[in-house]
Amino acid sequence: MTQNSPPLVLPAGLARTLATLQHKDQRRLDDTITRLHTVNGRLWDTEDRVRGTLLSAAQVADCKREIDQLNAERNMLAERADEVLGTLADAGCADAPLHTETLASVVDRLSVLTLRIWHSEQTAARDELARRRVPALHGQREELCAALDSLVTDVVAGRRRLPVPARFKLYGRDDVAPAEVKPSRRLDRVLAFGGLSECGKSTSAEFVRRMCGAQRLKIGFLLRQAAHREGLADPYALSARRQAELLLGELNRFAEAHVDTRLFTIESVHDDASIAELKRLMSDRLQIVYLDASFAVRVERSGTPAPAVAAKDEIKMSRGAHQVAALADHVIDNSGSIAALRARLRRIAAPPASATLRVATPYGLGLPAAVASATADFTDAVRAYGPGVRLAALTGSPGEGTWIAGWSDLDLLVVADHEVTDRVHEAVSQYRSALNGAASLGPTLVTPGELTARRLTPRLAFALYQLQQGQPALHAAPDTELPTITRDELALAAVRELPQVILTMRRLRAEAGPHSLRQLYKHLVLACRLLLREHDQWESGPNRILSAASRMPGLTAASVPSLAEISSAWRDGDTEPVLKPVTAAVDQLLAWYATQLAA
Template identity: 35%
Template sequence: MNGHQPSPGPQTKAGAWPQPRVIALDGADNSGKTTQLRLLERASGDEVRIGGSLHHYLPQWPKLSGAELAHWWFSESRSEELVRLLLEGHRRRLDALTGRPGWVILDRGPATVEASCVASVMLKDDRSARDAEALVAEVRAEVLGESAPEAYSVLLSLGPPAAGAALSVGRERVADERYARYQQLLHTALETRRGRHDAVIEADRADIVGVQNQLRSQLAQVGLYVRPLLDDVRRVVGLGGLSESGKSSAGEYLRRRFGTTRLKLGYLVELAAARHGLATPYDEEPRLLAELVLDELDRYARAHYYLLDYTIESLHRPGLTRELKRLLGDRLSVVYLDAAPPVRARRSLVDPDALAHNDEVKLARGADRIAGSCDLLIDNTGPRPDLELALDRLMTGSMARPAAESPRITEPLELAAPPALRRAAASALTGIRNALGERLLLFVVAGSVGFGTADPELSDLDVLVGVEAGCTADLAGELARLRTELGVKLGMTVLTRHELLLRRCDSRTFSTLHSLQRGRIGCQYLSADLELPEFDGPQRHQQTIQYLARTLHEIRRPLLGVETSRYALYKSVLNAAKMLLRLAGAEETEPAAISALFDRMFPDADRATIPSRSEYREMGRDEIAAVASSVLNWFERYLAAAPTPLR
């Protein structure tokens, strides 16, 4: 959950169409037409009528199914009789559905009906494609007329004929050689009709929800508007496992660290059961129940559009879990938590007999079998940090989406900074690249130099470096050399690749990486194989709160007698104001701008004004300490203040 990837957009035939009332969803067997129409029908309500299988409109259709129907279709029926029946069924279906206003969507339009006829004739009579097409065209003219209207048609393609036929056959529980040959001929006949369709959706390249949303987008172009499914949902993590395996702990950790919304699968099932009058919802087919759960998740997400990521506990039924995965694809990560029985017994708040009973119930549902098909299996027998690290890897590591855009590259000598600091940045980058070679992953000039607000007399060179693990000794040697030669004070933060990928960093570094991804600063080096995760979302807000707490601590220390430089105290005061402004949704980096905005957004006549850099130069240690004390006192009052009562 790589992460959820956008599916390829639909291909649309050029040219404007008048608004049709009849739409055909075409495609070979097992391309997903019926599933897509079910999802669409539930979302569109009475606005759309779905035209299903042709045999429902044919009283003379044989009352057969399964192997008996296949034997009649391919062996007993005459080719012309079969073709006439199929086309007559299409005509009667149109007559039955188009007699009143509204939208009609056909499960298999004329292109698919004709392709099925052609493939059947070729297989039954061993005819060439040309002869089969001629027979079908002749019967079509008799049954439908030469000028039979074409529906607006969308094709669900499974790829080239050979690959598509293999997919169709592979999705059957039982398929013999004759059926496989029929699918090859059907896919080929559909391919020859590809140009007749007004849109083609590559259904083999997307999950079911992705295809559904492409279909809805395509229908909107001709006037049928249905809201995209799960449009506001970015990611879902499904949690499975036996009792006391850690599902709730995992869900709560993901909520606190990544801002996910916790939902119970049983809650969604209960909503679906109440909506559809299902007394025993778990007795329904897993495919249908999964679709109903999906509908309820969609309704919840629409009502809470500001929520993006979800966890669903507890996945206990492998069939339902499998169908949810088919629907959501990579947007759903199925995580199974396992733990040794003695460990689960120690964690349990119920007695051993009750725990054993709970396990019996879950095992009867097949809960343990989810471990064999999950996206991530976590052994949660060890200490809690092991679980949290595994979840971090899931959310920010190889299974997660990388950042939407790559950081911009700014050469050191092109930084908006005093010349001495630009030269120092260039020398530092060159020296560290020479020392580490390919083990250097990231080099970012941060702080005032990176933001373009550096002071030639006051500013240090602050650098964030990303490296492979095991580089500390080589990096230490190079830093010792640089600090004797640069002529400026060099401060460096070092993170390994996995600390970067897992976002395991302090609040100040998190802020730097967020600024890098938002283009507020550039990086001077980025390895081609390093894809940074997003440094944003709920975690950024928490990091800002932590950063503010840290700066208040840094202000208080020198006021309590801890030795601190005058400039360090001044920067702590600036950073405290800057973090509160960030929590208010405002970003400033230049000291005078921070001070002015702080006074405007948080006015207090009794609080000292934070000086600009030029004003700071004229102030002594005691004057800076007085400003710091005034600002700290204001923060203490601000944090302690009770809400203003309503009058």
């Protein structure tokens, strides 16, 4: 609607009657009538624009398309308003005289008359005929308001009934009538980044692309693509609703063409009206992210003079960029650290979910009595700390039921607020003392924020994945939120972790001796497990992992003793018979790995 054009003021009698509706119906009707009045204002402006003598044929065609779209919106909104206004009628007045039009049709005429008065008053200063018409137009408005109030009174009292509100408008031939644009089933989530100049939109979108696998797109590119496809010369001249439909249509095409991509980002959101319409079309599938930072911060980051940043701000604000904040699902203060920004982005791009974890007592994990007792005491201690401790679990072999006394470690994972970490460390120290050498304890303490921001090592990600797959926890607070870990993420984590495992295994091999058997064997199994993940094979248990790895292309089978034999030899101190085949398998794997990368 033209800037500074007047709002639509309903007559007093109608307003009083509408106040008797349920609150949700009042809100729905108010929103619909406001949008109807806005569409009428845009229609007026577009019809004025299309009469310009300097427009090209392509621009005239664009204006015609916009007028058709706005007229379709106008009828849709009028029908929606009648859905509420029609409830005012007395249901038992079938014999009452029929009025010629619906209540929404009268409100629509009142909207157009309001705009006509305003435009006439603007023209009156330079047009004598317009000046003379203004008093008559005001008289028409008073009469229309009185007639509308009278009609509402008669409809409520049952003295007058209303026609069926459906308009059955047709725009174009039936075979080319556009269907309502809906999000593709493959379009899971779209993050739309808005904000003023140098606020961090591009930086944020690139981070989400790199770390979350999103498809990064520009709104301008999408609109240009749509304009080329639809034969439009200037998509920005179209209504906000039509622009939103064009954007969604292009997003759908990208989603259908990239079936493995379920997250998309679009930037830069500078038009509050079109993004509001896109939100209506997509609902929660679209998350609007507004990045905020002070002018001084943005100037400093830009490395350009302040007037240059201010000039870009002015252009964006003229389009409504600053008003996007009021529509945003997430407003991020981007004047702080990059770590804080990235943490927020990871939570938005991959929201944590409430985890339903299986909880088991330490005595159900196949642990020796002394180890189970010490573990139970530790669990009781951290549970007593209250909601500050969210999760405690023994990961790896205890959860898999393959823990071997004298061989296996106790890999402990604790998720706790930073404020209680000192108390958790104290409980871990008491736990280690209670074990009295019966097992080696390897604790990992992480805060909930680190998890939901997905600041995860590959091993921590795998531990979370195991818990989500049903491995038991010792303690889980209600409504514990954890990031959802997928197999694809673990496969990528394997690619990142494997180089360090290979380097460590090569060092252990160079120092091979009876003292290094345990570490050498565990790194052999871990390296094979990571390689299998790269091949989308998910084996558990050392024996099965080594057997599956021996079938990888180009790697011949290695004769490695079973875990039971190796662990027994380790506990008995007779490592020589098993050390030789383990080192041979390590040598074989290292040679194969070097050959694969050289190729």
